[in-house]
Amino acid sequence: MLALLVTILLITLSFIYVVNNKRNASKSPPGPLCLPFIGSAWALGTNSATIHAALADLAKKYGPIFRIMVGKIPMVVLNDPEVIREAFGGADPPVLLRFTGKLPAAAASGLFTTADRGRWALLRRMCSPLNRTIFVPIPQIIDEEKPKLFAELDKYVNKDVHLNPLFMHFTRNVLLRILAGTSWSFDAITPDQKQFADSLFLSMKKGLALFDLVPLLAFIRKFSQKGPGDTLFHIKFANGFIMKLIAEKRANMAKSLEEARDLLDILLLEQRNHPEIDDGALLGTIKGLFAAGSGTSADTLDWIVLFLCKYPDIQEKCYQEIKQKLNGRQVTMDDQSILPTVDNVIKEIFRLRPPAPIALPRVAERDCTVAGYQVEKGSIVIENLYGVGHLAAHYDNPTAFDPDRWLRNPEKTSHLVHFGIGPTMCLGNSVAKQEVFLTTAGLIQRYKFAISPTSPKPDFIGEYRVVFNPKVWHASISLRQ
Secondary structure, eight states: OHHHHHHHHHHHHHHHHHHHHHHHOTTSOOOSOOBTTTBTGGGGOSOGGGHHHHHHHHHHHHOSEEEEEETTEEEEEEOSHHHHHHHHOSSSOSSOEEEOOOOTTOOSSSTTTOSOHHHHHHHHHHTGGGGSOOSSOHHHHHHHHHHHHHHHHHTTBTSEEOHHHHHHHHHHHHHHHHHHSOOOOSSOOOHHHHHHHHHHHHHHHHSOOGGGGSHHHHHHHHHHOOSTTSHHHHHHHHHHHHHHHHHHHHHTOOSSGGGOOSHHHHHHHHHHHOTTSOHHHHHHHHHHHHHHHHHHHHHHHHHHHHHHHHOHHHHHHHHHHHHHHHTTSOOOGGGGGGOHHHHHHHHHHHHHSOSSSBOOOEEESSOEEETTEEEOTTOEEEEBHHHHHTOTTTSSSTTSOOTTHHHHOGGGGGGOOTTOOGGGSOTTHHHHHHHHHHHHHHHHHHEEEEEOTTSOOOOSSOEEESEEEOOOOOEEEEEOO
16 A cells, blocks of 8 residues: 555656646757656666767657756757757857866866856967967877887787777877877886876766766765775876976976967966966866877777778778878878778768767856757756767768768768867867877778787777777787788
């Protein structure tokens, strides 16, 4: 009898909750059934590693814009390039957004975590040299770091190798060169450098989840994490390492913008004119750039090589194209137009396995309309970039790896929004594009890759941990003749 009464009570509460929401949300985006206390987050399932796929499945049912109630917080999901363009495109997009996150022990004033739109715009302007030729051209930095990666890979010729850590070290070095004018040795990495790399990865992997936006769940997780193996330890270590880097740079910084040697020089010089940008803002910004700029490119390179191993005929086609067009010389960015097969492989990976399958959550600063629906002030707004790349309305057989689709339908390139759109576009998108193209072409030119017979079974689905990485697999590499 008690169970029956509880069931009736829950059904009644659900009916009242749904009716009350419908009265005030007749023009809100559609979405799954909203229940008391938990909202409609139940529709996402329990596996956070596949939440991007769950959102894509919901888009098939509810359309390119839909709403999920995470507790009492409305979360609006954009799952179509045109809807994303409407929300974020143009100089003054209709949705004025800022990032928010309930990150434990995280700086709350940096470029990636500020709740102040003016501060965000200022920090973004200060970081804008990241995508330009600042001191040393970015392709030159990449070309100077590639031989170090290749020298390390040469040690594994005719052996098994887990490529992702080597790619991560390489992409981190490119970013270190741009941010702080330094790089780390593959052979002589210090204990602190290794711990920073591990802590940054683990804090990024575990430190952000959509459910952290629910205060109760964020509170419970924060106080359930203790000890050196948990997220708080890694966040604190990474923060301390970056603050030491900032202090060392400040002690030997450039005297003027004309003499600036790297982005950190620029940020410290700009800080003198903008005292509202404190060291907490610098910490949050540098940490965000490290996390977003190294893991994403490394995982993209990992995906590219894994898929080329699965499709050796496409790998060979890429190699023959490079061999015929470059005639042994090193690839440059000017070669992108004459290496369409390589370029299309990269586009296909960006579509299938975007570096960040779900863009950073934003919060609507005012009531607005997107795709004919009302988006309330305070709503979380996210872009499901994975779902965008898998839309059957835009792509034939969207789950298939098919680089030639870009030859058949070059106009579809406009649907690629894996770096975002408009003012909130990924700040390092230019660096990432150059890094991935130059490195991919260089790898194919020098090595032949295969999945090692002793490798763990490769998983081509991947797992979402803020970035989108393949699970561990081992490659067998040989030098090209």
